Amino acid sequence: xxxxxxxxxxxWSFVFQIVNTIILFFILKKLLFKPVSEFMEKRRAEIExxxxxxxxxxxxxxxxxxxYIKKLEASEEEGRQIVKEAAxxxxxxxxxxxxxxxxxxxxxKQRANLEIERERKKAINALKDDIASIAMLxxxxxxxEGIDENKHNTLVRKFIDEVGEARWQN
Amino acid sequence: xNGGFGPYKVIELPGGIVISQTVTVTWFIMLLLxxxxxxxxxxxxxxxxxxxxxxxxxxxxxxxxxxxxxxxxKINFAPYMGTLLLFIxxxxxxxxxxxxxxTADVNTTLGLAIMTFVMVHYNAVKSNGIKSYLKGYLEPxxxxxxxxxxxxxxxxxxxxxxLFGNIVGGVIIMVLLYNALGFISSSLGIGIPILQAGIxxxxxxxxxxxxxxxxxxxxxxxxxxxxxxxxx
Numbered sequence: 009x010x011x012x013x014x015x016x017x018x019x020w021s022f023v024f025q026i027v028n029t030i031i032l033f034f035i036l037k038k039l040l041f042k043p044v045s046e047f048m049e050k051r052r053a054e055i056e057x058x059x060x061x062x063x064x065x066x067x068x069x070x071x072x073x074x075x076y077i078k079k080l081e082a083s084e085e086e087g088r089q090i091v092k093e094a095a096x097x098x099x100x101x102x103x104x105x106x107x108x109x110x111x112x113x114x115x116x117k118q119r120a121n122l123e124i125e126r127e128r129k130k131a132i133n134a135l136k137d138d139i140a141s142i143a144m145l146x147x148x149x150x151x152x153e154g155i156d157e158n159k160h161n162t163l164v165r166k167f168i169d170e171v172g173e174a175r176w177q178n
Numbered sequence: 179x180n181g182g183f184g185p186y187k188v189i190e191l192p193g194g195i196v197i198s199q200t201v202t203v204t205w206f207i208m209l210l211l212x213x214x215x216x217x218x219x220x221x222x223x224x225x226x227x228x229x230x231x232x233x234x235x236x237x238x239x240x241x242x243x244x245x246x247x248x249x250x251x252k253i254n255f256a257p258y259m260g261t262l263l264l265f266i267x268x269x270x271x272x273x274x275x276x277x278x279x280x281t282a283d284v285n286t287t288l289g290l291a292i293m294t295f296v297m298v299h300y301n302a303v304k305s306n307g308i309k310s311y312l313k314g315y316l317e318p319x320x321x322x323x324x325x326x327x328x329x330x331x332x333x334x335x336x337x338x339x340x341l342f343g344n345i346v347g348g349v350i351i352m353v354l355l356y357n358a359l360g361f362i363s364s365s366l367g368i369g370i371p372i373l374q375a376g377i378x379x380x381x382x383x384x385x386x387x388x389x390x391x392x393x394x395x396x397x398x399x400x401x402x403x404x405x406x407x408x409x410x
Binding site: 013030 | 186208219240262
């Protein structure tokens with residue numbers, strides 16, 4: 009290296025240093041400050057945007073949730089109503105069926121009673137006939153002489169009717 | 179010692195244009211900062227890695243400092259203030275790496291101070307108009323005009339010599355200390371200047387690191403304050 013310059017003297021370095029500083033300023037502005045600050049600003053805006061978006065979505069979700077809860081409650085109520093109605097209807101139907109069964113049973117009983125009565129009467133009549141013929145047979149044996157069977161028949165029946173009505177009954 | 183504490187001439191171009199050590203070291207610092215800036219913003223990711231975090235903190239704190247000192251509306255000055263802070267800061271601590279700090283040359287500091295001076299007056303005229311700018315020299319009383327002019331001219335000079343004096347003082351003290359330690363070592367009969375190891379480190383930390391970073395911060399802050407005061 010050559011000689012030293014004075015400690016405090018203005019020389020060409022003054023111009024060089026001003027130019028150097030200006031060049032350095034443009035280099036750093038273009039390469040460092042502008043891109044980095046723009047990038048950070050962009051990222052800040054992006055983060056802000058996504059936070060806002062998330063908040064909006066949250067609010068929307070909250071709204072939907074409330075709506076769904078309301079709907080769910082309504083449908084639950086509806087379901088309960090339906091079940092109640094169905095139970096009521098079923099009970100009514102059951103009562104109806106039981107009533108009908110009772111009625112039918114009553115009818116069947118009545119019919120059976122009628123049948124029994126009829127059978128009894130029939131049996132009584134058959135017994136009356138049998139007794140009449142037996143009596144006639146016995147009578148004809150006794151008197152040993154045949155009278156007109158028809159006449160005889162009416163005679164005996166008349167007798168039985170008069171005498172036996174009360175006794176055969178019951 | 180070859181002619182005092184000034185910077186070496188590196189090369190003399192025809193026409194008497196001397197390129198000194200100051201300028202070459204400045205070119206070296208510019209190269210370093212350019213490489214740093216290139217790699218700092220080369221691959222920026224949404225999810226920052228460590229290096230990107232450092233770059234973001236650096237840029238953000240420079241922008242925040244500008245915002246706090248000058249106000250939100252003068253945020254456009256941030257790149258220039260960042261350049262000043264980075265350049266003066268690295269120039270001041272370059273003594274740690276055995277380089278002669280460019281800021282230990284009055285040409286550098288006066289150049290920077292003149293740029294601040296030009297920016298102050300350009301922005302004052304631009305934001306207030308030439309009329310109220312000139313009227314400002316007659317305040318508070320018209321007869322104070324010469325004092326106002328001297329005051330304005332004193333700003334860049336004080337700015338330049340504050341930085342220059344701090345750094346060149348450190349440089350001179352370090353040279354003296356190294357010489358003294360070398361002298362003591364040789365008087366004790368040690369061939370190697372062993373005392374030069376270790377002992378100067380404390381003073382390096384003070385003059386280069388502490389005073390250097392402090393002065394770069396002061397220069398930048400004053401530039402910001404002068405410009406924003408002139409604009410308001």
